[in-house]
Amino acid sequence: MLPRELVEDVLGVARRRGGSFSELFVEERTSTSIRLDDGKVEELTTGRDRGAGVRVALGTSYGYAYSNRLDRDALLEAAEAASAALADGEAGDVIDLTAREGRGTNRTDRPAGTFPAADKVAWLRELDDAARALSPHVVQVGGAYGDSLQRKLIATSDGTWVEEERPRIRLVAQVVAARDGVIQTGFFGPAACAGVEFFDRFTADAIGRKAAERAVTMLDSIPAPAGEMPVVLAPGMGGVLFHEAVGHPLESDAVDKEASVYRGRVGERCASALVNGVDDATIANGWGSYDFDDEGEPSQRTVLFEDGVLQGFLYDRLRAEKDAVSSTGNGRRESYAQPPIPRMTNTNILDGADDVDGIVEGTDRGVFVSSLGGGQVNPATGDFVFGVSEGFLIEGGKVTTPVRGANLIGRAIEVMSAVDAVAGDFDTWEGVCGKDGQQAPVGSGSPTLRIARITVGGTGA
Amino acid sequence: MPDLADLCRVAVEAAEDGEAVEAYAEESKRTEASALRGEVEGLEFAEGRGVGVRVVRDSRLGYAWAADPDADEVREIVRRARENAALAGADEHHVLPDPAPWEPIAELFREASADVAPETKTKLALDLEARAISRDPRVTKIDEAQVGDAVSRVAIASTTGIEAEYARTDAWCLAVTLAVEGDETQTGFSFRIARGLDELAWEDVADEAVERGVRMLGAAKPPTARLPVVFDQFAAMSFLGVLAGALSADAVQKGRSLFANLVGEQVGSELFTLVDDGTTIEGPGAAPFDDEGVPSGRTELFTKGVLNGFLHDAYTAHKGGTESTGNGKRGYRTPPGVGTSNFFLDAGTSSRDELLRAAEGGVLIQDVSGVHSGANPISGEFSVGATGLRISGGEPGEPLREMTIASTIPDMLKAITGVGDDLRFFSSVGTPSVLVGEMTLAGV
Numbered sequence: 084m085l086p087r088e089l090v091e092d093v094l095g096v097a098r099r100r101g102g103s104f105s106e107l108f109v110e111e112r113t114s115t116s117i118r119l120d121d122g123k124v125e126e127l128t129t130g131r132d133r134g135a136g137v138r139v140a141l142g143t144s145y146g147y148a149y150s151n152r153l154d155r156d157a158l159l160e161a162a163e164a165a166s167a168a169l170a171d172g173e174a175g176d177v178i179d180l181t182a183r184e185g186r187g188t189n190r191t192d193r194p195a196g197t198f199p200a201a202d203k204v205a206w207l208r209e210l211d212d213a214a215r216a217l218s219p220h221v222v223q224v225g226g227a228y229g230d231s232l233q234r235k236l237i238a239t240s241d242g243t244w245v246e247e248e249r250p251r252i253r254l255v256a257q258v259v260a261a262r263d264g265v266i267q268t269g270f271f272g273p274a275a276c277a278g279v280e281f282f283d284r285f286t287a288d289a290i291g292r293k294a295a296e297r298a299v300t301m302l303d304s305i306p307a308p309a310g311e312m313p314v315v316l317a318p319g320m321g322g323v324l325f326h327e328a329v330g331h332p333l334e335s336d337a338v339d340k341e342a343s344v345y346r347g348r349v350g351e352r353c354a355s356a357l358v359n360g361v362d363d364a365t366i367a368n369g370w371g372s373y374d375f376d377d378e379g380e381p382s383q384r385t386v387l388f389e390d391g392v393l394q395g396f397l398y399d400r401l402r403a404e405k406d407a408v409s410s411t412g413n414g415r416r417e418s419y420a421q422p423p424i425p426r427m428t429n430t431n432i433l434d435g436a437d438d439v440d441g442i443v444e445g446t447d448r449g450v451f452v453s454s455l456g457g458g459q460v461n462p463a464t465g466d467f468v469f470g471v472s473e474g475f476l477i478e479g480g481k482v483t484t485p486v487r488g489a490n491l492i493g494r495a496i497e498v499m500s501a502v503d504a505v506a507g508d509f510d511t512w513e514g515v516c517g518k519d520g521q522q523a524p525v526g527s528g529s530p531t532l533r534i535a536r537i538t539v540g541g542t543g544a
Numbered sequence: 545m546p547d548l549a550d551l552c553r554v555a556v557e558a559a560e561d562g563e564a565v566e567a568y569a570e571e572s573k574r575t576e577a578s579a580l581r582g583e584v585e586g587l588e589f590a591e592g593r594g595v596g597v598r599v600v601r602d603s604r605l606g607y608a609w610a611a612d613p614d615a616d617e618v619r620e621i622v623r624r625a626r627e628n629a630a631l632a633g634a635d636e637h638h639v640l641p642d643p644a645p646w647e648p649i650a651e652l653f654r655e656a657s658a659d660v661a662p663e664t665k666t667k668l669a670l671d672l673e674a675r676a677i678s679r680d681p682r683v684t685k686i687d688e689a690q691v692g693d694a695v696s697r698v699a700i701a702s703t704t705g706i707e708a709e710y711a712r713t714d715a716w717c718l719a720v721t722l723a724v725e726g727d728e729t730q731t732g733f734s735f736r737i738a739r740g741l742d743e744l745a746w747e748d749v750a751d752e753a754v755e756r757g758v759r760m761l762g763a764a765k766p767p768t769a770r771l772p773v774v775f776d777q778f779a780a781m782s783f784l785g786v787l788a789g790a791l792s793a794d795a796v797q798k799g800r801s802l803f804a805n806l807v808g809e810q811v812g813s814e815l816f817t818l819v820d821d822g823t824t825i826e827g828p829g830a831a832p833f834d835d836e837g838v839p840s841g842r843t844e845l846f847t848k849g850v851l852n853g854f855l856h857d858a859y860t861a862h863k864g865g866t867e868s869t870g871n872g873k874r875g876y877r878t879p880p881g882v883g884t885s886n887f888f889l890d891a892g893t894s895s896r897d898e899l900l901r902a903a904e905g906g907v908l909i910q911d912v913s914g915v916h917s918g919a920n921p922i923s924g925e926f927s928v929g930a931t932g933l934r935i936s937g938g939e940p941g942e943p944l945r946e947m948t949i950a951s952t953i954p955d956m957l958k959a960i961t962g963v964g965d966d967l968r969f970f971s972s973v974g975t976p977s978v979l980v981g982e983m984t985l986a987g988v
Contacts, residue, residue, distance in 0.1 A: 120798070123633030128607040129624050130877055134592070143580070148589035151612030161589070167662055168587035200631050223799065259799070259922075266799075266922045307927075309950070309986050340580070342687045342722055342731070420590060459913045459929075463687065463722060463729045466946065468914035468929035490914060490927045492948055540927045540948030540986060 084109050084236040084246065085135075087180060089155055093137060094177045094240045096162035101172030102139040103404065105162070105240040108377060109135040109153065110419045113196060114231035119207040121223065127200060134419035137161045141169055143339065143401045147422040180244040185374025188365060188382065191250050191278030195230035198279060203228050206254060206287040213291035214258050218299045223259035224291065227272075237379035245375045251524065252281045253513070256294035262302045267487070269297030270454070270472065274513040274524065277368040297454060297473050300485050307474065307489030307541025313449035314491065314534045315442055315477065318510035321502075321529030323455045324469065325360060326430045326516070328495040332462040333387060334413070334425040334518075335402035344465035344495055345393055353393045354499035357435050357532075360388040362397055364412060364428035370513040371428035371526040378414035378423050385411045387430075391500075399425040417521040424519055429526035435505025439531050442504045444480040450489060450539055451475040451482045465495035468540075490540035498537055506531040546614060548593070549709050552701035554615045555597050558622040559703050563601040563629075564640045565622060566702035568835060570594065570876050575662060576692035579669040581685075587666060596876035599625040600640065604632040607879045637863040641872075643705045646832045646839035651825055657713040657740030658695045665691050668717070668746060675750035676719050682761065683754050687720040687731060693741055698835070706837035714828060715741045719749050723757035732757025733778070733911075735970060737828045756910060760931060763945035766987040772906035772961075773949075773983045774899050774935065777968045779909040780975040784887060786919045786926070786953060787818065788973070791845050792871075792882040793860035795921065802924035802953060803851055812849035812957030817890040819844050820855055822870055827886025829972030835880050836872035843869045849957070857882045888974035892963025899962045899979045901938040907985060908933045908940045912949070924953035930985070948986045956980060 090107055097105035111133045118126040135158060136149035146168025148161040195203075207226040214224040233249045255272030271294040275281045316324065332343040345353060354360075364382035366372050373382050378400050386394045398406070399414030402425060414423035443451065456470030471489035475482045511528035548569040555567035571593035578585040595618055596609035606629030608621045673689035692715065699709035718735040734752035738744050756778075775783075795801040803811065822831055822840025833839050836858050844852055856864065857872035857880055873883025900908065909932040919926035927950040933940035962979030 123635065124631060125633065125635070126605065126607065126879060127628040127632050128609070128878065129628060130608065131610040132594075132877075133611050142583075144584055144586065146587045148591075150591050151593055161591075164589045165587075168584060168666075200628065204631055268920075268922065306925075309948070340687050340722075341685055342729070344729075420592060422586065422588065457914070461731060461913075463731050466913075466929070470914055470927075488920070488925045488927050488950065490929065490948060492929050492946060494946075538946065538948070540929065540950060 084111065084234065085153065089158065090238045091177050091180065093158045093162045094238060096159050097137050097139040097166050098175035098177065098240055100166050100169040101175045102141045102169050105137065105139040106378065107135060107137055107238045108419055109236040110233060112231055112233045114229065115200065115203065116229040117203055117207060119211055119226040122211055124204055132418065135161065136419040136422065137165045138422055139165050139169060140401055143405055144168065145401065145422060149419050175240060177240040178242045180238055181242055182244045185245065185247055188372045188374050189249055189276040189368055191280065193278040193280050194232060194250050195252050195279055196232050209287040210254065210256050210291035213288040214256055214295040217292055217295040218260065220260045220262045220299055220302060221258055221295050222261045225257040227255040229253045237375065237377065239379055243379040245379045247374050249276055249373060250278050251276055252278065254287060254290050256291045258294040258298040260298035260302055265302055267298050267301035267304065269294040269301065271297065274370045275368050276370055276372050301473060301487060304485035304487040307450065307486035307539060309539060309541040311536050311538050313446050314537050314539065315446060315449065315451045316532050317453040318508050318531055319512035319528060320452050320455050321432050321532040322430060322527030323512055325432050325529060326427060326525060326527040327458040327460050327469065328465065328467040329499055330427045330430045331460050332465060332495060333396050335396045335398045336425050337462040338396050339402050339405065342463040349393050349395055351393055352391045353496050354388050354391040355502040356391040357502055357505045358388050358391050358499055359433040360431065361386050361433065362413065362427050362430045366429050369429045369526050370524050376412045376414045377416045380410045380412040380414060382412045397425050397427060399423055415523050417523060421521050424521065426518065426523050427516065427525050429528065431528035432532065434507040434509050434530050437504040437506045439506040439508050442506060442531055442533050443477060443482055446477045446480060446533065449477040450486065451477050467495065468492050486541065488541055492538040492540050498534055501535045501537065502532055503535040504533040548697055548699035549701065551595050551613065551615065551618050552699050554618045555622050556701045556703055558619045563599055564703050566598045566640050566700065568596050568874065568876055569699045570696065572694055572696035574692065574694040575665055576690060577662065577665040577669040578688065578690040579673040582670065584666045584670070587662060594876040595621060597621045597625045598879055599629050600638045601626065601629045603634040603636050603638055604629040605638040605879065606632055609877050637859050639858055639862050640702050640704045641836050641838050641858040641868060643837065644839050646708065648710065649823065649825060649830055649832050651739060652830055653711040654713045654740045657693060657715060660693060660741055664741065665693065668741065672717060672719055672746050672750055675747060676721050676754055679751060679754040680758050682723045682725050682758055683721045685722050687722055689719050691717045700837040702837065708833055708837045710832050713739055715739065715744055717744050717746050717749050719753035721753045721757045723761055725761045728761060730757045730760040737969065737971060759933060759940065760943045763931065763943035765946045766944045766985065768986045770982055770984050772903035773980045773985065774903045774906065774908045775978045775980070776908060776910050777966065777975055777977060779912050780889065780978045781970050781973055782912045782915045784973045784975060786915060786921065788884045788887050789921055791854050793854040793856045793864055794882045796854050797860060797863055800922055802922055806851050807853055809851055810849050811851045811954055812846055813960040814848045815892055815960050815963045816846055816849045816957050817844065818846040819890050820871065820884055820887045822885030824886050827888065827969045827972055827974060829884065829886040831885065834870040834872045835874045838868045838870045838872060840870045840885055855882050855884065884972060886972055886974065888967060888969065889963065889976060891965050891967035891976045894962045894964055896964050896966055896977050897938065899964055899977055900935050902962055903935050903979055904938065906935050907944060908935055926951065926953065946987065949983055950986065951983060959983070
C-alpha cells in the first residue's frame with residue numbers, strides 16, 4: 084500500500100526520541116450500507132475511508148497520531164507528533180522489514196464488493212417478504228445490509244511487515260409485531276468476516292423469519308418474575324454473557340490497571356469445573372477472526388478457562404511486554420483513528436457433556452433465555468447487567484410462557500461458578516463491542532448452559 | 545489542503561438538472577492526554593476530515609462519502625451518490641431545507657483554546673491523577689485520568705442555496721478512580737466538559753471521582769422495598785438517552801415511540817420540563833445551525849409535564865407538515881437523522897439538600913446500568929441495575945449495590961416530586977438531581 088522506503092522513514096522519525104518500538108498502521112476501507120424500511124430502500128450509502136496512524140511506545144506509555152492523508156509530508160508530520168509523547172532520548176533504529184504471509188483466515192472467493200448494489204437490495208427484499216409472510220401481526224420490518232473491505236498494512240520498527248484484507252458482511256432484521264395494543268420487537272443479525280458465501284449459511288429469508296418469530300412470540304409475553312432463580316441460556320447466549328462479564332476483566336489493560344476481578348488469580352478456580360473457555364481469532368471467516376491483529380501479531384486460540392481454572396489473560400503488545408509474556412494477538416483497533424487496545428475476538432464457552440433436553444427437564448422453576456440484548460460490566464467489581472430480549476418461564480421442567488422486561492444481574496465469578504450444566508449444541512452470536520470509544524466486531528459462542536442461581540430483575544411477581 | 549467550503553461548492557456545482565445536491569464537510573483536530581502511575585500513559589493527536597454528499601433525484605435519496613477527498617474525488621462522490629439514488633425508493637419527503645438566516649454563537653470558538661501546547665495537556669492529566677490519588681488513603685490508583693481538547697469546523701452547501709460554516713472548540717477531562725478496602729474494589733467516575741481547558745474545573749473532577757468511589761465501599765444488597773428515590777445527575781442522565789430516542793419525530797412517525805399520540809397530554813409531573821436548545825452556550829452541543837444548515841433553536845418538548853411535540857429534521861418535518869426544529873444531526877459518513885443538540889431537563893428550585901431531606905429513609909441512586917438494553921423504547925418499560933446510598937438524617941449514608949429498578953418511563957415521569965437547581969451537562973445531555981416520590985427497589 085505504501086513504498087517500503089517511505090514506511091522505513093516514518094518509523095525512523097517516530098523513534099527520533101527513542102522508545103521501545105514504532106509502528107505504522109495504514110488502512111483503506113470501502114463500504115456499502117443499505118437500509119430497508121417499510122418495504123422501501125430508505126438509504127443506500129457507499130463510503131471510502133483512508134488513513135494512517137503512527138505509534139511510538141515506551142513501556143505502557145505511547146504517543147499516537149493519525150492523518151487521513153497518506154503523502155510523505157503528512158505521514159512524517161504524524162510520526163513527529165507521536166514522538167512528542169516521549170521524553171528526550173536517544174533515537175532508535177528500524178530493522179529490516181520482512182513481509183510475513185497470513186494463513187488466509189478470512190479468505191473469500193466471492194467478495195461482496197464485486198456484487199452490484201441491486202443484488203444487495205434484492206437480499207433485503209427477500210428478508211422483508213419472509214418476515215411479513217410469517218404472521219399477520221407483523222406490522223413493521225426493518226432490514227439493514229452492510230459490507231466492507233478493509234485493506235491494511237502494519238509495519239513496526241522491529242521488523243514486522245504484514246498486509247491483510249478483511250471482508251465483512253452482515254444482514255440484520257428488526258421486526259415489530261402488534262396485536263390488541265401490545266407491541267413487541269424481534270431482532271436477528273448474523274454476520275461474518277466473509278464474502279457472499281455467508282448466505283449459504285444464513286439465507287435472507289431465514290434471517291427475516293427468525294426476527295419475525297421472535298417479535299410474534301413476545302406478543303404473548305407476561306412481565307418477567309423477579310428474584311434469584313435458575314436460568315437456562317440458549318446456544319450462543321452463554322457466550323454473550325461470558326464475553327461481557329468474564330472476557331472484559333480478562334483483557335490485560337484492565338488487569339494492568341488493577342481494575343480486574345481476575346487479577347492475580349491465574350491457576351485458581353474462578354468458574355464451575357464445567358466451564359472451558361477460549362478466545363479464538365483463528366476460526367475461519369469468524370466475525371472476530373483475522374490473520375494478524377492490528378499490531379501485526381499473528382492471531383491465535385487462547386485458552387482462558389480449563390475446567391473452571393483460569394489460564395491467563397488477553398494481551399496486546401504493550402501489556403505483554405510489561406508482563407514479559409508473548410502477545411496473544413488481541414491488540415485491536417476500530418480504525419487508523421485509534422491506537423490498539425486489548426480486545427476479545429471470538430470468545431467461546433466450549434461444548435460440555437450434558438443433555439440439552441435434560442437441562443430444561445431438570446429445572447423446576449426458572450427462566451429460559453433465548454436472546455440477550457445489550458449488557459454492561461464493571462471489570463473492577465465484576466458486576467454486570469444484561470437485558471433479556473427474548474425469554475420464557477420454565478415451569479415443571481418445561482419451557483412455557485414468554486416473559487418480557489427481564490434483566491440478568493450478578494457478579495462474574497459468582498455467576499460463572501454457579502454454572503451447573505453445559506450441553507453440546509454450540510452456536511455463535513455476532514455483535515459489535517464498545518470499549519474506550521472504539522467499536523470492534525466480536526463473536527460469542529456457547530452451547531446451552533444453566534446457571535443454578537442468578538438474580539433476575541423483572542416487573543412481575 | 546482544500547478549504548472545506550470550496551469542496552462543498554465543487555459538489556454543488558456538479559449537480560445535474562433536476563437533482564438536489566448537498567455537501568457536508570467537517571474537519572477536526574483533537575488531542576488527548578492520559579496519565580497513569582505518575583507518567584504520561586498516552587498522548588494522541590487526531591486530524592481528520594471528510595465530505596458526505598446527498599443527491600435527491602426523482603424523490604430518491606443516495607449518499608456517498610470519502611475521507612479527505614480532493615476536488616476530483618468530490619465529483620466522484622457526487623457520481624456515486626447519484627448511482628445510489630437510482631436504486632433507492634421514491635419518497636416525496638426527501639427534501640433539502642431552504643436557507644434561513646442564522647446567528648453566529650459568540651464564544652463557541654475560542655482562539656485561545658485552539659492552540660494549546662501538548663505539554664499543557666500532559667501536565668493537566670498528570671495533575672489530575674496526582675490529585676485523585678492523594679485525597680483518600682483508599683484511593684491509591686486510578687483506572688483513567690484523561691484530558692483532551694478539539695477544534696472542529698463544519699461547512700455545508702446545497703443547491704437550495706445554503707452556504708454556511710462555523711468552527712468550535714471543546715475541552716474535557718475525566719477521571720475514574722479505584723477505591724480499595726480489603727478484597728473489595730469500587731470505581732468512581734467524574735467528567736466535565738467546557739469550551740477551553742482553562743475553564744475546566746479539573747480539581748472537582750478528581751475530588752468527585754474519589755468521593756463517588758470511596759462512598760460505595762462496603763456496599764450491600766438491601767431488602768426489596770418501595771421508597772422515595774433521588775437520582776443524582778449521573779444516574780438521571782442515563783434515562784435521557786431513552787427519552788431522546790422516543791422524542792425523535794422519526795421514531796414517532798415509524799410507530800416506535802412511547803410518546804406517539806400523547807401531544808397535549810399531561811404525561812409527566814408538573815415539575816418536568818424538558819428542553820432541546822442548540823443555542824445555549826452552557827451546553828457542549830451548541831451550534832449556530834444543525835448539520836443540514838437549519839438554524840438551531842430552543843424546543844420545549846415537555847412544559848410542566850405536558851408533551852408539546854417532537855424533534856424534527858427536514859425529512860420528518862416535511863412528512864409531518866411542520867418545520868424542522870434544527871435537529872438534523874450527522875457525521876460526514878452518514879446522511880442526517882434526528883438527533884439532539886443540548887438536551888436537558890430544566891432546572892428546578894430545590895437544592896440538593898432539600899431533595900435529600902424529602903427522601904429521608906429512601907435511596908440516593910448514583911449509578912444505573914443497562915438502561916439502553918433494559919428499556920423498551922415503545923412500551924417504555926424498563927428494568928435496570930442500580931447502585932446508591934441510603935439517605936439518613938438528610939445525608940447519603942450506607943452504600944447499596946445490586947439493586948434493580950423496574951418501572952415504566954411514563955410512570956417515573958409522573959412520579960417526579962422534586963427537581964434540583966443543580967443542572968449539569970454531560971456531553972450534550974444535561975440534568976439536575978431528580979426526586980421520584982416512590983419506586984420499588986428490588987434487592988434481596
